[in-house]
Amino acid sequence: MLNEMMYRPVVMPELVEYMRTAQAKFPGQLGQLEAFANELGIPIIPHETAKFLDFFCATIQPKDILEIGTAIGFSASLMAQHLQLDGHLTTIDRYALMYERAKENFAKLGLSDRISIIEGDAAEVLPTLSGPYDLIFMDSAKAKYIEFYPECMRLLKVGGVLVIDDVFQGGTILEDEADRPKRVRKIHRKLNELHQTVLNDPCHRSCLVPLGDGLLMVRKEG
Ligand SMILES: C[S@@+](CC[C@H](N)C(=O)[O-])C[C@H]1O[C@@H](n2cnc3c(N)ncnc32)[C@H](O)[C@@H]1O
Numbered sequence: 001m002l003n004e005m006m007y008r009p010v011v012m013p014e015l016v017e018y019m020r021t022a023q024a025k026f027p028g029q030l031g032q033l034e035a036f037a038n039e040l041g042i043p044i045i046p047h048e049t050a051k052f053l054d055f056f057c058a059t060i061q062p063k064d065i066l067e068i069g070t071a072i073g074f075s076a077s078l079m080a081q082h083l084q085l086d087g088h089l090t091t092i093d094r095y096a097l098m099y100e101r102a103k104e105n106f107a108k109l110g111l112s113d114r115i116s117i118i119e120g121d122a123a124e125v126l127p128t129l130s131g132p133y134d135l136i137f138m139d140s141a142k143a144k145y146i147e148f149y150p151e152c153m154r155l156l157k158v159g160g161v162l163v164i165d166d167v168f169q170g171g172t173i174l175e176d177e178a179d180r181p182k183r184v185r186k187i188h189r190k191l192n193e194l195h196q197t198v199l200n201d202p203c204h205r206s207c208l209v210p211l212g213d214g215l216l217m218v219r220k221e222g
Helices: 013-022 028-040 047-060 074-080 096-108 122-128 142-155 169-174 182-199
Strands: 064-068 088-093 115-119 133-138 156-165 205-209 215-219
Touching: 013 047, 028 074, 047 074, 047 133, 047 156, 064 074, 064 142, 074 088, 074 096, 074 115, 074 133, 088 096, 088 122, 096 115, 122 142, 133 142, 142 156, 142 182, 169 182, 182 205, 182 215
Parallel strands: 064 088, 064 133, 088 115, 133 156
Antiparallel strands: 156 215, 205 215
Protein backbone atom coordinates (compact mmCIF):
# COMPACT_ATOMS: atom_id res chain seq x y z
CA MET A 1 0.00 0.00 0.00
CA LEU A 2 1.23 3.45 -0.91
CA ASN A 3 2.29 5.59 2.02
CA GLU A 4 0.74 8.89 0.97
CA MET A 5 2.84 10.84 3.48
CA MET A 6 5.85 9.99 1.33
CA TYR A 7 4.41 12.12 -1.47
CA ARG A 8 3.59 15.19 0.52
CA PRO A 9 5.96 18.06 1.17
CA VAL A 10 7.47 17.39 4.57
CA VAL A 11 6.97 20.87 5.91
CA MET A 12 3.65 22.43 4.98
CA PRO A 13 3.46 26.24 5.15
CA GLU A 14 0.97 25.95 8.04
CA LEU A 15 3.50 23.91 9.98
CA VAL A 16 6.28 26.39 9.27
CA GLU A 17 3.99 29.12 10.60
CA TYR A 18 3.18 26.96 13.61
CA MET A 19 6.87 26.31 14.35
CA ARG A 20 7.52 30.04 14.19
CA THR A 21 4.64 31.11 16.39
CA ALA A 22 3.97 28.24 18.83
CA GLN A 23 7.57 27.91 19.94
CA ALA A 24 8.23 30.56 22.58
CA LYS A 25 10.31 33.59 21.73
CA PHE A 26 13.71 33.87 23.38
CA PRO A 27 13.65 35.97 26.52
CA GLY A 28 15.44 39.28 27.07
CA GLN A 29 18.01 40.81 24.78
CA LEU A 30 18.44 37.68 22.68
CA GLY A 31 14.74 37.80 21.77
CA GLN A 32 15.06 41.52 21.03
CA LEU A 33 18.02 40.85 18.74
CA GLU A 34 16.06 38.21 16.82
CA ALA A 35 13.05 40.55 16.47
CA PHE A 36 15.29 43.44 15.38
CA ALA A 37 16.99 41.33 12.68
CA ASN A 38 13.65 40.06 11.40
CA GLU A 39 12.15 43.56 11.28
CA LEU A 40 15.10 44.86 9.27
CA GLY A 41 15.34 41.78 7.06
CA ILE A 42 18.88 40.97 8.23
CA PRO A 43 19.45 37.34 7.28
CA ILE A 44 19.56 35.28 10.47
CA ILE A 45 18.45 31.70 11.05
CA PRO A 46 14.65 31.33 11.17
CA HIS A 47 12.99 30.76 14.53
CA GLU A 48 12.47 27.01 14.06
CA THR A 49 16.20 26.55 13.35
CA ALA A 50 17.06 28.76 16.34
CA LYS A 51 14.86 26.63 18.61
CA PHE A 52 16.54 23.50 17.28
CA LEU A 53 20.05 24.91 17.86
CA ASP A 54 19.01 26.04 21.34
CA PHE A 55 17.75 22.53 22.15
CA PHE A 56 20.77 20.84 20.56
CA CYS A 57 23.33 23.04 22.36
CA ALA A 58 21.52 22.57 25.70
CA THR A 59 21.80 18.83 25.11
CA ILE A 60 25.42 18.54 23.99
CA GLN A 61 26.72 21.38 26.23
CA PRO A 62 29.63 22.33 23.97
CA LYS A 63 32.91 23.66 25.28
CA ASP A 64 34.26 25.13 22.06
CA ILE A 65 32.16 26.35 19.16
CA LEU A 66 33.13 27.75 15.77
CA GLU A 67 30.70 29.66 13.59
CA ILE A 68 31.24 30.65 9.96
CA GLY A 69 28.90 33.58 9.16
CA THR A 70 28.19 35.89 12.11
CA ALA A 71 25.92 38.57 10.60
CA ILE A 72 24.86 40.68 13.62
CA GLY A 73 25.61 37.90 16.09
CA PHE A 74 22.21 36.34 16.76
CA SER A 75 23.04 32.63 16.32
CA ALA A 76 26.45 33.10 17.99
CA SER A 77 24.79 34.72 21.03
CA LEU A 78 22.19 31.95 21.13
CA MET A 79 24.80 29.17 21.06
CA ALA A 80 27.12 30.97 23.50
CA GLN A 81 24.43 30.80 26.21
CA HIS A 82 25.08 27.06 26.36
CA LEU A 83 28.87 27.08 26.56
CA GLN A 84 30.42 25.25 29.47
CA LEU A 85 31.96 27.55 32.10
CA ASP A 86 35.40 27.58 30.48
CA GLY A 87 33.98 27.37 26.97
CA HIS A 88 34.48 29.79 24.09
CA LEU A 89 32.85 30.62 20.77
CA THR A 90 34.78 31.88 17.74
CA THR A 91 32.84 33.36 14.86
CA ILE A 92 34.02 34.56 11.43
CA ASP A 93 32.53 37.18 9.10
CA ARG A 94 34.09 38.90 6.11
CA TYR A 95 31.72 41.88 6.06
CA ALA A 96 33.13 44.77 8.12
CA LEU A 97 29.69 46.24 8.91
CA MET A 98 28.45 42.91 10.28
CA TYR A 99 31.64 42.56 12.29
CA GLU A 100 31.05 45.94 13.96
CA ARG A 101 27.37 45.27 14.62
CA ALA A 102 28.08 41.83 16.06
CA LYS A 103 30.78 43.21 18.32
CA GLU A 104 28.35 45.79 19.71
CA ASN A 105 25.69 43.14 20.26
CA PHE A 106 28.07 40.76 22.04
CA ALA A 107 28.99 43.63 24.38
CA LYS A 108 25.29 44.46 25.00
CA LEU A 109 24.56 40.83 25.83
CA GLY A 110 27.59 40.61 28.14
CA LEU A 111 29.20 37.99 25.89
CA SER A 112 32.38 39.79 24.83
CA ASP A 113 34.56 37.55 27.01
CA ARG A 114 33.02 34.37 25.70
CA ILE A 115 32.94 35.17 21.98
CA SER A 116 35.82 36.12 19.68
CA ILE A 117 34.93 37.51 16.31
CA ILE A 118 37.40 37.29 13.45
CA GLU A 119 36.96 39.64 10.50
CA GLY A 120 37.97 37.95 7.28
CA ASP A 121 37.10 35.45 4.60
CA ALA A 122 36.65 31.97 6.03
CA ALA A 123 38.71 30.63 3.11
CA GLU A 124 41.72 32.44 4.61
CA VAL A 125 40.82 32.19 8.29
CA LEU A 126 39.95 28.48 8.57
CA PRO A 127 43.45 27.18 7.70
CA THR A 128 44.89 29.35 10.50
CA LEU A 129 42.66 27.80 13.20
CA SER A 130 43.54 24.70 15.14
CA GLY A 131 40.41 24.09 17.23
CA PRO A 132 39.37 21.47 18.06
CA TYR A 133 35.67 22.29 18.34
CA ASP A 134 32.69 20.39 19.71
CA LEU A 135 30.32 22.19 17.37
CA ILE A 136 30.80 24.05 14.09
CA PHE A 137 27.90 26.01 12.65
CA MET A 138 28.42 26.93 8.99
CA ASP A 139 26.03 29.62 7.74
CA SER A 140 27.90 31.58 5.05
CA ALA A 141 28.14 31.67 1.23
CA LYS A 142 26.56 28.40 0.04
CA ALA A 143 28.85 27.84 -2.95
CA LYS A 144 31.83 27.69 -0.59
CA TYR A 145 30.48 25.00 1.74
CA ILE A 146 32.08 22.20 -0.27
CA GLU A 147 35.44 23.99 -0.07
CA PHE A 148 35.14 24.55 3.70
CA TYR A 149 33.90 21.04 4.47
CA PRO A 150 37.37 19.36 4.77
CA GLU A 151 38.60 22.23 6.96
CA CYS A 152 35.54 21.90 9.21
CA MET A 153 36.10 18.15 9.57
CA ARG A 154 39.77 18.77 10.38
CA LEU A 155 38.76 21.27 13.08
CA LEU A 156 36.11 19.09 14.76
CA LYS A 157 36.78 16.89 17.76
CA VAL A 158 35.96 13.23 17.29
CA GLY A 159 32.29 13.07 18.26
CA GLY A 160 31.88 16.75 17.38
CA VAL A 161 29.11 17.95 15.08
CA LEU A 162 29.09 20.17 12.02
CA VAL A 163 25.74 21.84 11.29
CA ILE A 164 25.43 23.32 7.80
CA ASP A 165 22.53 25.71 7.19
CA ASP A 166 20.49 26.35 4.01
CA VAL A 167 21.27 23.26 1.96
CA PHE A 168 17.98 22.90 0.02
CA GLN A 169 17.92 26.18 -1.97
CA GLY A 170 14.20 26.56 -1.30
CA GLY A 171 13.64 22.99 -2.54
CA THR A 172 15.22 23.61 -5.96
CA ILE A 173 18.28 21.53 -5.14
CA LEU A 174 16.72 18.48 -6.82
CA GLU A 175 16.06 20.22 -10.16
CA ASP A 176 18.32 19.77 -13.18
CA GLU A 177 21.07 22.38 -13.28
CA ALA A 178 20.05 23.32 -16.84
CA ASP A 179 16.58 24.31 -15.59
CA ARG A 180 17.98 26.73 -13.02
CA PRO A 181 18.66 30.40 -13.91
CA LYS A 182 22.28 30.92 -14.96
CA ARG A 183 23.05 33.17 -11.97
CA VAL A 184 22.33 30.38 -9.46
CA ARG A 185 23.88 27.45 -11.34
CA LYS A 186 27.18 27.58 -9.53
CA ILE A 187 25.53 27.49 -6.09
CA HIS A 188 23.24 24.72 -7.34
CA ARG A 189 26.18 22.63 -8.57
CA LYS A 190 28.34 23.21 -5.50
CA LEU A 191 25.51 22.42 -3.08
CA ASN A 192 24.76 19.20 -4.98
CA GLU A 193 28.46 18.34 -4.74
CA LEU A 194 28.26 18.94 -1.00
CA HIS A 195 25.24 16.62 -0.66
CA GLN A 196 27.01 13.90 -2.68
CA THR A 197 30.23 14.23 -0.72
CA VAL A 198 28.74 14.32 2.75
CA LEU A 199 25.91 11.85 2.34
CA ASN A 200 28.20 9.26 0.71
CA ASP A 201 31.08 9.77 3.10
CA PRO A 202 31.54 6.36 4.76
CA CYS A 203 33.75 7.87 7.49
CA HIS A 204 31.20 10.13 9.17
CA ARG A 205 27.57 9.93 10.26
CA SER A 206 25.26 12.51 8.66
CA CYS A 207 21.60 13.44 8.40
CA LEU A 208 19.36 15.98 6.72
CA VAL A 209 16.91 17.95 8.83
CA PRO A 210 14.13 19.86 7.01
CA LEU A 211 14.14 22.97 9.17
CA GLY A 212 14.33 26.41 7.59
CA ASP A 213 16.00 25.89 4.23
CA GLY A 214 17.43 22.58 5.39
CA LEU A 215 20.20 21.58 7.75
CA LEU A 216 22.88 19.05 6.92
CA MET A 217 24.44 17.64 10.08
CA VAL A 218 27.66 15.66 10.21
CA ARG A 219 29.13 13.89 13.24
CA LYS A 220 32.86 13.27 13.10
CA GLU A 221 33.40 9.60 13.82
CA GLY A 222 36.59 8.11 15.19
C1 LIG B 1 23.08 34.23 6.81
S1 LIG B 1 24.25 35.32 7.46
C2 LIG B 1 24.67 34.60 9.02
C3 LIG B 1 23.54 34.64 10.00
C4 LIG B 1 23.91 34.25 11.43
N1 LIG B 1 24.54 32.94 11.44
C5 LIG B 1 22.70 34.23 12.31
O1 LIG B 1 21.83 33.36 12.12
O2 LIG B 1 22.59 35.09 13.21
C6 LIG B 1 25.68 34.95 6.50
C7 LIG B 1 26.92 35.77 6.88
O3 LIG B 1 28.03 35.07 6.34
C8 LIG B 1 29.01 36.01 5.92
N2 LIG B 1 29.86 35.32 4.94
C9 LIG B 1 29.48 34.83 3.74
N3 LIG B 1 30.51 34.21 3.14
C10 LIG B 1 31.56 34.31 3.98
C11 LIG B 1 32.93 33.88 3.93
N4 LIG B 1 33.40 33.24 2.86
N5 LIG B 1 33.73 34.16 4.97
C12 LIG B 1 33.25 34.84 6.05
N6 LIG B 1 31.98 35.28 6.17
C13 LIG B 1 31.15 35.02 5.14
C14 LIG B 1 28.20 37.18 5.38
O4 LIG B 1 28.94 38.38 5.44
C15 LIG B 1 26.96 37.17 6.29
O5 LIG B 1 27.10 38.12 7.34
